[in-house]
Amino acid sequence: MKKSSLHIPIFCYWLLVIGHWSLFSLISLPIPVFAAKGSDVAKLQETRQCNECNLQEANLMGAELQGADMSDSNLRLTNLRGAKLDGANLSRSQMFQADFSNATLGSANLEQAHLEKAIFTGATLFRANLNQANLEKAELLGANLNSASLEVANLKEANLENAELQDATLPRANLEKANLKNANLKNANLLGANLKEVNLENADLEGANLSSANLEEAKLFRTHLKGTILNNETILDSKWQFIWTVVNQPLAGQTLAGSDLSGANLQGMNLTGINLEGANLEGASLFMSNLERANLTGVNLTQSYLHYTDFTSANLVGANLQRADLRHSILLGTDLTRADLSYTNFQGANLRDSNLFAANLEQADLGNVNLLGANLGNANLRDIKINEETAIESQWLFILDLIKNGAENQDLTDANLVEANLSGINLKGARLTNANLQGADLSLANLESAHLFGANLQNANLSGANLTAANLGGANLTGANLEGVNLNQVYLCNAIMPNGIENRCN
The missing domain is CATH 2.160.20.80 (E3 ubiquitin-protein ligase SopA)
Known part of the structure; x- marks a missing residue:
C-alpha cells in the first residue's frame, strides 16, 4: 500500500478510460428528437419488442415490461417509476434523466447504457448487467445492486448513499467523488477501481477487494475495514492504512498510546487491557467493543459512538468524552476522575461504583442510569438530566436540588x-x-x-x-x-x- 502518484500503466489505463467515455459521448451525442412516438409506445406495450424505438418522455410508470427488448432506444426523460423491468434488455439505450424510482430491474441488461443523471432511488438492480454503463451523477439512493455487474462502469459523482452493493463486481469502475455513505459493499470486487475522493463514511467494506484501487483522499469516517483486501498497489492515505492495519490484527493487551484513530470503526472488537493513553479516538465507533481494564487516560473520545461498549474497570482519568454516545454502556468500577462528560448521553448505562470525582457532567443525560455507589465528589452536576429510573444516592439528589434551586x-x-x-x-x-x-x-x-x-x-x-x-x-x-x-x-x-x-x- 502506498500514497504516491499512479504508476504509468494505471495512469495510461485511466487515460484510456477517460478517452473511451469522451469518445463514447461524442459519437453517441443524441440527435435532436421529438417526444416518444405513439406507435413505438404502443408497440412496446403490445409486443415488448421495441429495438431502436423513440420512447423519449413517455409515461411508462408501473408498466409490466419484464423481458422487454428496448436496446439501442431513446428513453431520455422517460417515466419508468415502479416499472417491472426484470430481465429487460436496455443495452446501449439513451436514458439521460430517466426515472426508474422503485422500479425492478433484476437481471436486466443495461450494458453500455447512457444513464447520466438517471434516477434509481429505491430501485432493485439485483444481478443487473451495467458493464461499461455511464451512470455519471446518477441518483441511486437506497438502490439494491447486490451481485450486480458494473465492470468499467462510470459512476463519477453518483449518489449511492445507503445502496446495497454486496457481492457486486466493480473492477476498474470509476467512482471518483461518488457518495457511498452507509453503503453495503461486503465482498464487493473493486479491483483497480478509481475511488478518489469518494465518500465511504460508515460504509461496510468487509471482505471487499480493493487491490490496486485508488482511494486517494477518500472519506473513510467510521468505515468498516475489517477483512478488506488491499495490496501493494492500493493507494490509500497513510492514516487509513494504519487504521486498516489496526483493525485487522488482535489488539487485546496491545499498546497504541498516542495513536490517531479518529473516525476509526472499531466496533465489536476485543480491546481488553489495551493501552490507548493519550490516543485520539474522536468520532470513532466502538459499538459493542470490549474495553475492560483498558488504559484510556487522557484519551479523546469526543462525539464517539460507544453504544453498549464495556468499560468495566477501565482507566478514563482525564478523558474527553464530550457529546459521546454512551447509551447502555457498561462502566462498572470505571475511573472517570476529571473526565469531561458534558453533553454526553448515558441513557440506560451502568455506572455503579464508578469514580466520577471532579468529572464534568454538565448537561449530561443520565436517564435510567445506575449511579449507586458512584463517587460524584466535586463533579459538575449542573443541568444534568435524570428521571425516576435513575438510581442515585440520596446525598447526591440533595446536592442536585441545591444546585438547581439554590x-x-x-x-x-x-x-x-x-x-x-x-x-x-x-x-x-x-x-x-x-x-x-x-x-x-x-x-x-x-x-x-x-x-x-x-x-x-x-x-x-x-x-x-x-x-x-x-x-x-x-x-x-x-x-x-x-x-x-x-x-x-x-x-x-x-x-x-x-x-x-x-x-x-x-
Whole structure:
C-alpha cells in the first residue's frame, strides 16, 4: 500500500478510460428528437419488442415490461417509476434523466447504457448487467445492486448513499467523488477501481477487494475495514492504512498510546487491557467493543459512538468524552476522575461504583442510569438530566436540588455536603451550622450573611466567594482556598484558619 502518484500503466489505463467515455459521448451525442412516438409506445406495450424505438418522455410508470427488448432506444426523460423491468434488455439505450424510482430491474441488461443523471432511488438492480454503463451523477439512493455487474462502469459523482452493493463486481469502475455513505459493499470486487475522493463514511467494506484501487483522499469516517483486501498497489492515505492495519490484527493487551484513530470503526472488537493513553479516538465507533481494564487516560473520545461498549474497570482519568454516545454502556468500577462528560448521553448505562470525582457532567443525560455507589465528589452536576429510573444516592439528589434551586435563607444545619460542587451557588443567609463541607467547591458562591458556625470547611475551595457578614465562628478552614476572599467583615472567632492556626476572638 502506498500514497504516491499512479504508476504509468494505471495512469495510461485511466487515460484510456477517460478517452473511451469522451469518445463514447461524442459519437453517441443524441440527435435532436421529438417526444416518444405513439406507435413505438404502443408497440412496446403490445409486443415488448421495441429495438431502436423513440420512447423519449413517455409515461411508462408501473408498466409490466419484464423481458422487454428496448436496446439501442431513446428513453431520455422517460417515466419508468415502479416499472417491472426484470430481465429487460436496455443495452446501449439513451436514458439521460430517466426515472426508474422503485422500479425492478433484476437481471436486466443495461450494458453500455447512457444513464447520466438517471434516477434509481429505491430501485432493485439485483444481478443487473451495467458493464461499461455511464451512470455519471446518477441518483441511486437506497438502490439494491447486490451481485450486480458494473465492470468499467462510470459512476463519477453518483449518489449511492445507503445502496446495497454486496457481492457486486466493480473492477476498474470509476467512482471518483461518488457518495457511498452507509453503503453495503461486503465482498464487493473493486479491483483497480478509481475511488478518489469518494465518500465511504460508515460504509461496510468487509471482505471487499480493493487491490490496486485508488482511494486517494477518500472519506473513510467510521468505515468498516475489517477483512478488506488491499495490496501493494492500493493507494490509500497513510492514516487509513494504519487504521486498516489496526483493525485487522488482535489488539487485546496491545499498546497504541498516542495513536490517531479518529473516525476509526472499531466496533465489536476485543480491546481488553489495551493501552490507548493519550490516543485520539474522536468520532470513532466502538459499538459493542470490549474495553475492560483498558488504559484510556487522557484519551479523546469526543462525539464517539460507544453504544453498549464495556468499560468495566477501565482507566478514563482525564478523558474527553464530550457529546459521546454512551447509551447502555457498561462502566462498572470505571475511573472517570476529571473526565469531561458534558453533553454526553448515558441513557440506560451502568455506572455503579464508578469514580466520577471532579468529572464534568454538565448537561449530561443520565436517564435510567445506575449511579449507586458512584463517587460524584466535586463533579459538575449542573443541568444534568435524570428521571425516576435513575438510581442515585440520596446525598447526591440533595446536592442536585441545591444546585438547581439554590438555598438562600434555607436551614441546612448539619448538612452533609462533603466534596459537593456548589460553585457559584446562592447560599445567602443560609444556616449551615455544623455542616460538613470538607473538600467542597464553593468558588464564586454567594455566602453573604450565611451562618457557618462550627462548619467543617477543610480543604474547601472558597476562591472568589462572597463572605460579607458571614459567621464562621469555630469553623475549620484548614487547607481551605480563600484566594480573592475579603475577610474584613467575616466573623472568625475561634475559627481554624487555612494555615491550621486558630483565630483568636477580638
